[in-house]
């Protein structure tokens with residue numbers, strides 16, 4: 394029986410079936426759970442070697458295309474795309490650490506990541522030690538233990554815009570054969586590529602600048618492909634020892650790419666935070682315009698930061714692009730083509746002024762997100778950083794009058810006009 398002679402319900406399901414290949418220039422969206430096998434042996438081969446495509450949780454051509462694109466932009470060897478930035482951080486950590494292991498992390502990290510370390514990885518018996526003064530190599534060195542399996546930091550952090558000296562910290566990692574994992578979400582590969590400075594693994598919330606339009610979530614893990622079994626094998630028994638049933642080790646099968654292979658074969662598909670092929674497509678499309686957006690956003694942000702710094706209602710601006718920022722010189726060394734577009738500033742009028750501010754914006758959107766084409770504002774003290782103690786908030790540069798901006802691609806004069814009118818309203822409250 395062919396589909397033509399089949400009954401209505403069968404035709405509805407099968408008539409569109411196609412095995413055509415067409416050289417689509419844009420990345421095709423393979424919105425499918427699975428892929429038809431050519432024959433019996435093809436299916437068996439796929440299950441034994443993992444080659445080709447069988448089921449979207451373990452591999453999908455649209456997702457694969459975006460992984461190639463992001464690995465290339467981060468100067469990495471390979472990448473794994475997952476469903477969110479949180480999934481990327483969790484997958485990266487579970488790729489290098491297990492029960493009884495330890496990680497050393499910067500204090501200046503995304504609150505969701507901090508929660509993951511303190512609440513979730515802790516319950517899996519992966520303990521974290523936090524480094525406050527991330528510019529002090531000795532502070533990192535002192536935190537390392539025999540069971541430390543990763544150093545973790547953000548290349549450019551929120552809220553104080555701290556810049557990490559990636560080379561200095563990756564050198565310490567090398568000394569102890571521990572990979573440095575960098576969350577490069579705020580800097581983006583358009584401004585900074587951590588692997589070029591010695592980082593082993595880069596993670597992103599692709600929900601931010603990479604996708605760029607605030608419409609989808611995603612995350613990515615990019616690996617340098619330089620896992621060295623001789624040097625680092627003792628810190629990664631799961632990569633160098635034979636697998637279940639005496640199977641060849643991950644390193645024996647994948648060499649320098651053992652870490653990312655383990656993330657792809659074992660961690661990401663088992664914990665299961667797989668990306669939708671449609672979301673992968675939107676991320677890939679976003680990435681095509683990344684450099685243009687980041688260039689414009691950085692220009693706009695610098696203008697706005699300079700303008701705010703001069704404004705009488707403003708007590709201070711923490712933007713690494715300003716010469717007044719303590720990490721400005723480090724920023725010049727690591728960031729090329731702009732200083733990013735996420736920063737905080739603090740109003741003299743404290744909490745009432747901040748409340749007035751977010752309630753009066755018109756062009757800016759009051760929302761918890763960053764890296765969007767639209768300009769956004771959030772009050773960290775009562776939102777993202779509300780779980781911290783007041784003392785911790787102060788140390789992190791989050792005061793009652795502090796607001797976080799994520800600058801978009803709008804005409805900067807319209808953004809300045811909006812801020813001008815809002816600060817006028819702020820002045821009236823305080824007066």
Ligand SMILES: *Cc1c(COP(=O)(O)O)cnc(C)c1O
Nearest residue numbers: 477478479503578598600610611
């Ligand atoms: C948003 C963000 C994350 C988490 O990403 P999601 O895509 O929201 O899961 C991690 N790190 C940084 C720096 C972020 O800004």
